[in-house]
Amino acid sequence: MVKTIDALFDGTVFHPTEPVALAPNTRVRMTIETMLPAEGHTASFLRTARALNLDGPPDWSANIDEYLYGGDPAHGG
Helix, strand or coil, X not given: CCCCCCEEECCCCEEECCCCCCCCCCCCCCCCCCCXXXXXXXXXXXXXXXXXXXXXXXXXXXXXXXXXXXXXXXXXX
């Protein structure tokens, strides 16, 4: 059987955008073709950010000014 379905990739797993009539654990072969976002559809910022798998220091959010600008403006830096 050959069927084309649309899916969303979350950075780890493909999620079909419609039900798929396959038994669990059925092996399939996938061919990937990226699609442009649908008109009026905006991607979730948080989903996109999580998919980037960024790595940084554990105090990144607390010391963002130091990391961005090289000093702590609150302390004249």
